Amino acid sequence: MKKWFITAALIAFIAWQLINKPSPGAEVDAEELLKMLATDAEVVLLDVREPDEYAAGHIPGSILIPLGDLDRSERLKEIDPSQKIVVICRSGNRSEFGQQMLMDMGFTDVYNLTGGIQRWTGPIEVE
Structure with missing residues (x-):
């Protein structure tokens, strides 16, 4: 009886963790972003890269807000929270964090560019 109770409690705990796991945000690859x-x-x-990375090459029309400044940036106030946003970094890791931060701030249509600028096949602008 005691083993059954412990097993049932463990299964309930695991199920609870799976149910309450936050869903990852949407992703878009370079080809999908071009479309x-x-x-x-x-x-x-x-x-969300650093200024020197951005200056070395970025997607034309992109806005630079380094990840460390994202939560306090005045520029975010200019963006409608329901507007489609694609977050970009070098490889897709920092942008995933940025995507989650934006969703936590109430932005609802946020994508992460998988593979980041490294996998981008479209035009690049250099400053």
């Missing part, structure tokens, strides 16, 4: 940009002029491209 998105061709059909939706309202997409906000948000680059």
Whole structure:
């Protein structure tokens, strides 16, 4: 009887953890982003890399807000929380954190560019 209770409690705990696991945000690859940009002029491209990385090459029209500044940036107030946003970094890791931060702040249509700028096949702008 005691073993059964412990087993049932363990199963309930695991089920609870799976049910309450936050769902990851949406992802978009370079090819999908190119198509998105061709059909939706309202997409906000948000680059969360550092200024020197951004200057070395970024997607034209993207906005730079380094990940460390994202939670206190005044520029975010200019973006409608329901607007489609694609978060970009070098490899897709920092942008995933940025995506989660934006969703936590109430932004609802946020994508992570998988593979980051390293996998981007479209035009690059250098400053």
